[in-house]
Amino acid sequence: MSLETRRHCTEVSAVAKGRFVGDPSFEYELTETRQQGEGDEAVKEEFTMKVTEEKRLAATVFNIERDVSVVPRGAFIRTPHDMVQVNRSFQGLSTLEAGNLSNYLHFTEPQYLKKKSILEMADLDPSIDFLDPLSEDIPKGSWSLQMEGSSVCVLRSLLWLGLTFFHVPSTPQHGYIYVGDGLKNLDLPFML
Structure with a gap:
């Protein structure tokens, strides 16, 4: 599995939860607060990740093929x-x-x-x-x-x-x- 594919699948699994909606353009959104720096110079920053239903479907098909394709x-x-x-x-x-x-x-x-x-x-x-x-x-x-x-x-x-x-x-x-x-x-x- 390429690094890009692994990153994409990890991103999708972090953001998209629950059942599929059925709209390929629907966007799942996750907002996280991350701390940049250490000590007194630490700054909290909000980071938002968005994943479309279409990307989630592609990642799900990839995961199913990887986990359970049989011969x-x-x-x-x-x-x-x-x-x-x-x-x-x-x-x-x-x-x-x-x-x-x-x-x-x-x-x-x-x-x-x-x-x-x-x-x-x-x-x-x-x-x-x-x-x-x-x-x-x-x-x-x-x-x-x-x-x-x-x-x-x-x-x-x-x-x-x-x-x-x-x-x-x-x-x-x-x-x-x-x-x-x-x-x-x-x-x-x-x-x-």
């Missing part, structure tokens, strides 16, 4: 030149594999993989195991995995309520959709 293990490969591309030979997870949360990966820059020891990395295939598995998410239990018979596997995020992922075992068909209120479930650790 089945093996659907994408990393080439020897460090390029990620669709695995054309992916025929889907078996029904048994589809019922295991560790066979689903975050489709974003890995965080936990970089912290693994060499011994833990020895069992991984670098061409398909280059993303973080959902089973390592913190807090544990932030995903609901359900099998609809043996025909469809459905994953739901409890962090971003409204995110639903599906995979049809033994086929390359998979995808996800977010239909929610755009609010992250910050109460999740207390609910588990």
Whole structure:
């Protein structure tokens, strides 16, 4: 994530609270009093931040993609030149594999993989195991995995309520959709 994107997301989360209004030009406003200088020379200054609904929506979509975009293990490969591309030979997870949360990966820059020891990395295939598995998410239990018979596997995020992922075992068909209120479930650790 670039420094500009990180700053933008931090600014939006500080200013914009509550549900979306529905007007892209609506401005959320936050006024803070900051102290400039020290001691007797300290001066209090009011600082106002404004964020439009449009920028808030863009930051929310970015955060959802970063936190909960999902792909089945093996659907994408990393080439020897460090390029990620669709695995054309992916025929889907078996029904048994589809019922295991560790066979689903975050489709974003890995965080936990970089912290693994060499011994833990020895069992991984670098061409398909280059993303973080959902089973390592913190807090544990932030995903609901359900099998609809043996025909469809459905994953739901409890962090971003409204995110639903599906995979049809033994086929390359998979995808996800977010239909929610755009609010992250910050109460999740207390609910588990």
